[in-house]
Amino acid sequence: METVIVVEDIIKRYGDLAAVDGVSFEVYEKEIFGIVGPNGAGKTTTIECIEGIRRPDSGGIQVLGLDPHKDRKQLLPRIGVQLQEGAGLPERIKVDETMRLFASFYDDSLPWQSLLDVFNLSEARSRYYDRLSGGQKRRFQVALALVGKPDLLFLDEPTTGLDPHGRNRFWQYMREYCNSSRSIIVTTHYLEEAQDNCDTIAIMDKGRMVARGTTSELLAAQQIDTRVAITTASPLDVATLLALPKVTHVRQDGNRSEVFGLGSDLHRVILSHLEEKDIAPLKMETRGATLNDLYLLITGTEYSENGGETCE
Numbered sequence: 189m190e191t192v193i194v195v196e197d198i199i200k201r202y203g204d205l206a207a208v209d210g211v212s213f214e215v216y217e218k219e220i221f222g223i224v225g226p227n228g229a230g231k232t233t234t235i236e237c238i239e240g241i242r243r244p245d246s247g248g249i250q251v252l253g254l255d256p257h258k259d260r261k262q263l264l265p266r267i268g269v270q271l272q273e274g275a276g277l278p279e280r281i282k283v284d285e286t287m288r289l290f291a292s293f294y295d296d297s298l299p300w301q302s303l304l305d306v307f308n309l310s311e312a313r314s315r316y317y318d319r320l321s322g323g324q325k326r327r328f329q330v331a332l333a334l335v336g337k338p339d340l341l342f343l344d345e346p347t348t349g350l351d352p353h354g355r356n357r358f359w360q361y362m363r364e365y366c367n368s369s370r371s372i373i374v375t376t377h378y379l380e381e382a383q384d385n386c387d388t389i390a391i392m393d394k395g396r397m398v399a400r401g402t403t404s405e406l407l408a409a410q411q412i413d414t415r416v417a418i419t420t421a422s423p424l425d426v427a428t429l430l431a432l433p434k435v436t437h438v439r440q441d442g443n444r445s446e447v448f449g450l451g452s453d454l455h456r457v458i459l460s461h462l463e464e465k466d467i468a469p470l471k472m473e474t475r476g477a478t479l480n481d482l483y484l485l486i487t488g489t490e491y492s493e494n495g496g497e498t499c500e
């Protein structure tokens with residue numbers, strides 16, 4: 189598989205703060221590579237370094253075999269970058285005028301009218317940019333990034349503010365887009381969305397990439413595929429739970445214990461342990477482990493999905 193992005197140990201500081209603190213990874217052709225993590229984790233800084241918008245203090249970056257700074261001219265026609273809110277577009281320009289203008293920059297562009305359809309913007313085509321709702325602006329910015337038919341697409345929180353239907357449509361389109369030898373690097377603070385739609389997921393926390401792989405690789409590396417939540421009259425002993433076969437992690441909050449491990453019969457192991465100790469659980473619930481569980485276990489902090497924005 190061809191490598192389209194190589195990032196080697198990049199560091200980017202703002203004063204004393206290392207916004208990106210030694211991050212390395214590769215992105216491959218046809219891949220949807222998702223960077224997830226809470227606000228302030230360093231996701232935007234990382235992708236802006238790769239886009240060539242920011243320059244890391246140290247480390248190396250190659251994009252489509254080129255240097256994002258030195259080879260900027262060669263690279264620009266081959267990449268698509270989603271504009272950030274408030275960055276760049278004049279307010280008094282209409283949706284269709286902007287699409288036509290952007291399409292004219294490229295020798296080979298996607299038919300922009302159909303892009304407006306895909307992103308549910310056809311009815312807003314003659315509206316001024318500043319009259320669009322938050323979600324419409326976001327969809328429009330993604331459509332603009334796509335119009336030049338880039339080999340590599342950079343999207344920064346493209347689904348924030350979209351309703352569930354808009355999200356589904358978005359991800360479906362992105363999957364089809366990647367099938368024709370293109371790649372997408374996308375950030376999101378929705379772990380579930382990354383789990384459902386990205387081929388590779390990189391989890392960032394405090395400037396570092398704390399885990400990377402497919403969802404099943406990530407879960408397997410931590411040896412969790414099942415979660416059993418148990419509520420009891422008084423707290424269970426964590427060390428005893430950890431000593432049980434198949435149990436790999438325990439999170440406890442008062443009388444509620446979350447036990448993680450490998451194997452769908454994890455709940456049976458726990459049940460027989462409780463029976464032995466003559467403890468009757470008040471509530472017991474078993475399900476497959478998720479990326480959200482993994483995130484909590486490896487960072488030790490609750491994941492906030494509140495990006496401060498609401499759906500349309």
Ligand SMILES: Nc1ncnc2c1ncn2[C@@H]1O[C@H](COP(=O)(O)OP(=O)(O)O)[C@@H](O)[C@H]1O
Pocket residue numbers: 202205207225226227228229230231232233234
């Ligand atoms: N231009 C800047 N000047 C100073 N600090 C910045 C700048 N850009 C980002 N930061 C800080 O770097 C950290 C990472 O930010 P960012 O990459 O935007 O994270 P994310 O996209 O994951 O929310 C944050 O603490 C943020 O406040």
Ligand SMILES: [Mg+2]
Pocket residue numbers: 231232233344
């Ligand atoms: Mg960001």
